[in-house]
Amino acid sequence: MVDVVALIRQRMKTAQSRQTSYGNVRRRPLEFNVGDHVFVKIAPLKGVMRIGERAYRLALPPDLDRVHNVFHVSMLRKYLSNPSHVLRHEALDLLPNLSYEEVSVQIIDRKIKVLRNKEIGFVKVLWRNHVIEEATWEPEKEMRQRYPDLF
Structure with missing residues (x-):
């Protein structure tokens, strides 16, 4: 029985190591500087996020002043400036709980x-x-x- 448990632990450790190395190869370090423009992927999230290597505080437009302005790095994509790129920004009628009704x-x-x-x-x-x-x-x-x- 002890041998079986040891074998299972060894296999789990090997699988974990393989998954870690697989993830590390595909992970790309993202770093933003003050003044950088980013695209934000917004998803519902609870809890407080700390600012640091993994989270950034963003300057949001005034109509989004009720939205928490700290985002995890996984929710950000670097914006590469392109003069022909026109962003369509439409104001949303936000409800008090910061959601909006789809029409x-x-x-x-x-x-x-x-x-x-x-x-x-x-x-x-x-x-x-x-x-x-x-x-x-x-x-x-x-x-x-x-x-x-x-x-």
Whole structure:
């Protein structure tokens, strides 16, 4: 029994070492300086983050003054200046809990998903403040209830 436990521990240590080296090869060190422009990938997160090698405090636009301005390095992408690149910035109507309500613009496609004993209709919905690539498939029944004006 002791030999089995030792063998399992050895294999786990080997697997952990392999995963660590695999991750380290693909990890790229990111470092930002004051004045750098970055893209922020926003995701819900709880807890306080400390500023340092892994987190940065950003200067956000005034309309985002209620958003916590410290972001982990994994949420940032360096912005490379390009004169032809035009960023589309639209103000969001933020609710007190810093969320916003999605507003559907139009239905751009339909499909029927066939299950064993029933069919479910889906519609592809284009949302305001999103590009067409970000359109989502939603159950038609729910969309008819929430947004009857689309139909």
